[in-house]
Amino acid sequence: LLVSAEDHLLQILSKTRELDMIIVVGLPIAADNQLFNCAVVVHKGMILGAVPKTFIPNYSEFYEKRWFASGSSTISDRIILCGYEVPFGTDLLFRSSTIPELCIALEICEDLWVPIPPSSLHCIYGATIILNPSASNEVVGKHEYRKYLASQQSARCMAGYIYASCGFGESTTDVVFAGHADIHESGTLLAESTRFSQESQLIISDLDLQKISADRRRNNSFMEFIKTDAFTYKKYRHISFSMILKERSTTCQKVHPHPFVPDNIQMRNHRCNEIFSIQIAGLAKRIAHTGVKTVIVGISGGLDSTLALLVCVKTFDYLGLLRKNIKGITMPGFGTTDRTYYNALSLMESLGITIEEISIRTACLQHFQDINHDPAIHDITYENTQARERTQILMDIANRDGGLVIGTGDLSELALGWATYNGDHMSMYAVNVGIPKTLVRYLVQWVSDHMLEDTSRRTLLDILDTPVSPELLPPSPDGKIHQKTEELVGPYELHDFFLYYMVRFGFSPSKISFLAAQAFKGLYTKEIILKWLEVFYRRFFTQQFKRSCLPDGPKVGSICLSPRGDWRMPSDASYKVWMDEIEHLKK
Numbered sequence: 001l002l003v004s005a006e007d008h009l010l011q012i013l014s015k016t017r018e019l020d021m022i023i024v025v026g027l028p029i030a031a032d033n034q035l036f037n038c039a040v041v042v043h044k045g046m047i048l049g050a051v052p053k054t055f056i057p058n059y060s061e062f063y064e065k066r067w068f069a070s071g072s073s074t075i076s077d078r079i080i081l082c083g084y085e086v087p088f089g090t091d092l093l094f095r096s097s098t099i100p101e102l103c104i105a106l107e108i109c110e111d112l113w114v115p116i117p118p119s120s121l122h123c124i125y126g127a128t129i130i131l132n133p134s135a136s137n138e139v140v141g142k143h144e145y146r147k148y149l150a151s152q153q154s155a156r157c158m159a160g161y162i163y164a165s166c167g168f169g170e171s172t173t174d175v176v177f178a179g180h181a182d183i184h185e186s187g188t189l190l191a192e193s194t195r196f197s198q199e200s201q202l203i204i205s206d207l208d209l210q211k212i213s214a215d216r217r218r219n220n221s222f223m224e225f226i227k228t229d230a231f232t233y234k235k236y237r238h239i240s241f242s243m244i245l246k247e248r249s250t251t252c253q254k255v256h257p258h259p260f261v262p263d264n265i266q267m268r269n270h271r272c273n274e275i276f277s278i279q280i281a282g283l284a285k286r287i288a289h290t291g292v293k294t295v296i297v298g299i300s301g302g303l304d305s306t307l308a309l310l311v312c313v314k315t316f317d318y319l320g321l322l323r324k325n326i327k328g329i330t331m332p333g334f335g336t337t338d339r340t341y342y343n344a345l346s347l348m349e350s351l352g353i354t355i356e357e358i359s360i361r362t363a364c365l366q367h368f369q370d371i372n373h374d375p376a377i378h379d380i381t382y383e384n385t386q387a388r389e390r391t392q393i394l395m396d397i398a399n400r401d402g403g404l405v406i407g408t409g410d411l412s413e414l415a416l417g418w419a420t421y422n423g424d425h426m427s428m429y430a431v432n433v434g435i436p437k438t439l440v441r442y443l444v445q446w447v448s449d450h451m452l453e454d455t456s457r458r459t460l461l462d463i464l465d466t467p468v469s470p471e472l473l474p475p476s477p478d479g480k481i482h483q484k485t486e487e488l489v490g491p492y493e494l495h496d497f498f499l500y501y502m503v504r505f506g507f508s509p510s511k512i513s514f515l516a517a518q519a520f521k522g523l524y525t526k527e528i529i530l531k532w533l534e535v536f537y538r539r540f541f542t543q544q545f546k547r548s549c550l551p552d553g554p555k556v557g558s559i560c561l562s563p564r565g566d567w568r569m570p571s572d573a574s575y576k577v578w579m580d581e582i583e584h585l586k587k
Contacts, residue, residue, distance in 0.1 A: 001028070002028060002029075002030055005027040005028060006027070006081065006082055008027075009025060009027060009040060009047075009081075009082055010082045012025060012042065013042060013045045013046070013047070013082060014045065016042060016044070016045050017044055017045030018044070018045075019044065019045075020043075020044060020243055020244055021043070022041065022042070022043055022094070022104060022241070022243075023041075023042040023043070024039050024040070024041055024042070024106065024131050024133055025039070025040045025042060026038070026039050026040075026108075026133045026135075027040060028067075028068075029050060029052070029079070029081065029088075031074070031076055031079045031088065032073075032074055032075040032076050034069035034073065034074075035067050035068055035069065036052035036053070036068060036069060036071065036074070037052065037053040037056070037064065037068045037108060038050045038051060038052050038053070038108075039051045039053075039106045039108055039131070039133050040081070041092075041094055041104070041106070041239075043241045043243075046084075047081060047082060047084055047086045048086070048087070048094055048239050048241055049086055049087035049088065049092045049094065049239050050079065050081060050086055050087070050088045051071070051089070051090060051092055051106040051107075051108070052069075052070075052071030052074060052088070052089070052090060052108075053068065053070070053071055053107075053108035053109065053110065053111060054070055054071045054072055054090055054107070054108075054111050054118050055070065055110045055111050055113070055114050056068050056069070056070050056110065057110045057113075061137065061174060061175055062110075064110075071089065071090040072090070074088065074089055074090075076088055077089050077091075077237075087237055087239055089237070090118060091234060091235065091236050091237055092105070092106075092236070092237055092239055093105050093122065093125060093126060093127055093236050093237070093238050093239065094239045094241060095126070095238050095239065095240055095241075096240075096241060096242070096243055097240045097241065097242045098242050098243055098244070098245055099209070099243060099245055101128055101209035101210060101212065101213045102128065102129070102209060102243070103126045103127050103128050103129070104127060104128075104129045104130075104131060105118075105119060105122035105123070105127035105129075105130055105131075106130070106131050106132070106133075107119045107122070107130060107132055108132065108133060108134065109132065109133075109134035109135060109136055109165075111132070112132055112134075112149055112150065112153060112163075113149065117153060119132075119153060119157055119159070119161075120153075120156070120157060121234060122157075123157035123158070123159050124222075124223065124225060124226065125234070125236050126236075127157075127159065128159055128160060128209050128212050128213065129159060129160040129161075129162065129207060129209075130153070130154075130157065130159055130160070130161045130162070131162050132150070132161070132162065132163045132164070133164055133165075134163060134164065134165040134166070135165060135166045135170070135177065136165045136177075136180065137175035137176060137177055138175075138176050138177065138178045138180075138195070143178070143180060143195065146163075146180065147180075147182060147189070147192075150163045150182060150184050151184050151187050151188075151189060152187065154184035154185060154186055154187055154188075155184075155186055155187030158186050158212055158215045158216050158219070158222060159185075159186070159212060160183070160184065160185050160186075160207040160209070160212065161183070161184040161185075162182075162183050162184075163180070163181060163182050163183075163184075164181040165177065165178075165179065165180045165181065166179065167179020167180075167195075167196075167197065168196070168197065168198050168199075178195035178196045179193055179194075179195060179196070179197055179201065180193060180195055181193035181201070181203055182203070183203060183205045183207070185205075185207050185208065185211075185212070186211070186212060186215060190205035190206075190207075190253060191203040191204060191205040204252055205252065205253050206251050206252055206253040210505070210507065210511070211505050211507075214505040214506045214507075215505070218506075250518060251515075251518055255515050255518040255519040256519065257493060257497060257519040257520055257523075258438050258493060258496065258497070259496070259497060259500040259501070260436045260438055260439045260496055260500060260557065260559075261438055261439055261442055268442060268446075269446060269450075272442060272443050272446035272447075273446070273450075275435065275439070275443060275556045275557075276310075276311070276314070276443060276446070276447060278554050278556045279311045279431045279432075279435075279554055279556065280311060280314050280315045280318055281554070282429075282431065282553070282554030283295075283311060283312065283315045283406070283429060283431055283554075284315050284318055284319055286404065286429050286552070287315065287319065287321075287404070288319070290404065292402060292403050292404050293321065293325050293402070293403075294325045294326075294327060294398075294401050294402060294403030294404075295312050295316075295325070295326055295327070295403055295404050295405075295406050296327050296329060296394050296397050296398045296401070296403050296404065296405045296406065297309050297312055297326065297327070297328050297329070297394075297405075297406045297408070298328075298329050298330075298331060298390055298393075298394050298408065298424075299328040299329065299330050299344040299347065299348055300330070300336075300340060300344060300408075300471065301330075301339070301340030301341060301342075301343040301344035301347070301463060301466070302340060302463070302466065302468065302469070302471075303440050303441060303444055303463060303464070303466075303468065304408045304409060304410050304413075304432055304440060305344075305408040306347060306444055306460065306463050307408075307410075307431075307432055307435070307440055307443055307444050307447075308406050308407070308408040308431050308432055309326070309328060309347065309348070309351065309353070310444065310447050310451075310452075311406075311431045311432075312326050312353075312406055312431075313326060313351050313353065314447075314451065323351065323352045323353050324352070324353065324354050325354070326351075326353040326354065327353065327354045327355075327356060327397065327401065327403065328344075328348040328353050328354065328355055328356070329356045329357075329358060329393065329394060329397060330344045330345060330348070330355070330356070330357050330358075331357075331358050331359065331360050331389075331390045331393060332357070332359050332360070332361070333359075333360045333361060333364065333386045333389075333390075333471065333472065334361060334364070334382075334386065334472070334473070334474050335386075335469075335470070335471035335472050335473045335474055335475060335481075335483060336471050336475075337471065337475045337479060337480060337481055338479055339462070339466060339480075339481075340466060340471060340481075343459055343462055343463050343466070345357075346459045347456060347459045347460070347463070350453070350455040350456040350459060351456055356397070358393055360386055360389045360390060360393070363389050364385050364386055364389055367385055367389065368382075368385065373385075378473055378474075382472070382473075383420070383470070383472040383473070384420045384421075384423055386472050387419075387420035387423030387424050387470075387472065388420060388422060388423040390423070390424070391405075391420075391422070391423045391424060391426055391427075394427075398428065404428040404429055405427045405428045405429075406427060406428070406429055406430075406431055407424075407426070407427025407428075407429065407430030407431065407432065407433065407551055407553065408424070408427075408430075408431075408432055409424055409425065409427075409430060409432060409433065410432045410433070410435050410436065410437055410440055411432075411433065411434055411435055411436045411437075411499075411559065411561065412436045412437035412438070412492050412495055412496055412499065413437070414433065414546070414547055414550070414561050415495065415499045415536075415539075415540055415561060416489055416495060416536070416539045416540065416543065417539050417540075417542070417543020417544075417546050417547075418485065418489055418539075419546060421545075421546055425546050426551060427551045428551060429551060429552055429553060430550065430551045430552065430553035431553060431554065432553070433550065433551075433553030433554070433561075433562070434553065434554055434555050434556035434557060434559075434560055435556060436492075436496045436499065436500075436557075436559070437468070437492040437495075437496060438492060438493050438496045441464060444460060444463070444464060445460075445464060447460075448460040448461070448464075466481070467481050467484050467485075467486075468484065468485045468486060468492070469481045469483050469484050469485055470483065470485065471483065489535065489539070490531075490532035490535050490536070491524075491532065493520075494516065494520070494524065494529065494532050494533075494536075495532065495536050497512075497515075497516055497519060497520075498512055498516070498532075498533055498536045499536070499540075499559065500559060501515060502540075503559050503561075503567070504558055504559055508578075508581060509533060509537070509578055509581045509582045509585060510581060510585055512533065513526070513529050513530060513533055513585060516529045516533070517529060527586075530582060530585055530586055533582060534579065534582050537575055537578045537579060537582065538575065538579070540575075541573055541574075541575035541578075542575075544569050544570070544571045544573065545571040547561050547562075547563060547567065547569075548563050548569075548571055549563070550562055550563060
């Protein structure tokens with residue numbers, strides 16, 4: 001059997017000399033007066049190394065110690081295999097000389113099931129992909145647990161984890177094998193085989209090694225284990241191989257266009273429930289800490305102020321406070337349309353809060369006169385005067401009534417700086433500060449479906465259907481919204497996509513535009529994507545000064561732009577490197 005296994009390995013070497021592919025073959029190897037259960041790594045018909053299994057099970061249906069020794073009992077660090085002298089041991093890392101992030105390590109079957117799998121150490125020493133050839137039989141419940149182990153190990157190690165077990169054709173004297181195989185990336189299942197199939201199967205997925213490397217650099221706890229007493233230094237041998245890096249125009253892994261919004265409705269509902277609960281808990285703590293009994297919210301009839309109001313209402317319900325102590329202030333201005341005005345009033349009335357209406361037109365006209373500005377000139381002064389007048393009203397009412405001004409601005413607006421400095425940019429507690437624009441709509445929809453009465457729900461449906469607008473410019477002649485945010489600053493779904501991949505993983509403009517082309521194929525051309533990507537970078541860098549003095553607000557996801565939390569950035573940081581790359585992409 002040992003001779004035959006080596007003969008067949010020779011055949012594999014012969015038939016793969018032209019394949020620029022890493023191949024792993026399992027076979028028994030005799031060495032050091034012992035027998036080892038091994039995985040042999042092959043590239044272009046050459047053996048790169050042989051890795052023996054470390055943990056040998058000897059319980060229940062497993063009696064491997066009858067034959068096999070642990071990889072920890074090896075003596076030789078090189079052996080003769082198929083006529084070649086090759087590296088041998090559990091200390092092998094297979095590192096690409098052409099792809100910086102590609103470093104492969106192996107563990108075998110039972111190695112995954114122990115408290116600290118060998119792959120934990122492999123990854124600390126640089127492995128980004130773990131391969132696990134296995135012979136794991138099926139019993140009731142084992143499949144889900146095994147998949148969970150691989151998922152959790154890929155998450156803890158911030159690595160790709162590729163698992164492949166034997167299937168149809170193995171002996172079924174006492175056990176059955178189902179051909180379980182799956183691919184995980186940092187805890188996410190990317191591909192999975194069909195168990196109990198009679199046919200051979202091939203599952204394929206992309207692994208984003210730049211994402212893995214970015215995660216490790218970002219999480220400085222990843223390497224803290226080496227400073228603990230439990231850490232035992234291990235000297236690894238690095239086996240180099242060269243692969244040709246090929247350009248690709250597509251990925252075989254689906255790129256979701258809305259990374260903040262789960263496409264699975266059950267997961268989305270769960271996410272909305274969790275986020276809304278975080279918002280409520282944050283505001284409840286702030287109210288309890290300050291001892292106020294009143295909150296003040298500016299209600300425009302748009303999505304952001306609607307979400308903020310819903311958070312206030314459910315927080316007051318949670319604290320057992322009267323909704324009448326929530327004061328909704330509607331402040332019609334030069335751009336307010338009948339649609340948003342009546343939606344604001346209807347929503348506040350249906351929720352049972354206290355309503356105040358204060359027009360800002362007269363005050364703004366007086367201010368224009370005071371600063372000698374022509375109100376017929378609809379420039380940034382014209383727009384920002386209205387935003388700051390509204391903020392002054394809210395702040396002064398809060399002082400008058402001993403309350404807190406609740407901010408309505410969202411994460412996407414903060415990223416783009418789409419807020420008036422010391423206007424709607426400012427509040428006493430900002431409940432939406434961690435919510436991207438693409439998720440606000442789903443949150444409002446979820447609250448409407450699960451937590452509100454029919455009267456409020458009818459108004460919310462129309463608010464959900466209203467174009468996003470600050471309503472600072474006069475409406476069109478037919479009374480409809482004339483100033484539409486996404487026509488001015490770009491589609492929020494693109495900006496949220498850019499924000500996620502730039503802040504979360506530090507991806508370059510070229511990689512973000514590549515992913516966006518896959519995610520929005522058929523919707524936006526390359527030219528449109530680059531146009532708005534340029535706008536995104538310019539606004540993100542130049543508007544940092546607004547984020548440097550944000551009001552408090554709850555972090556709800558992996559992206560947070562608070563200067564006291566995740567995002568610390570100079571207000572005058574140069575963005576030339578990013579813009580130069582975008583200019584190159586345009587050519």
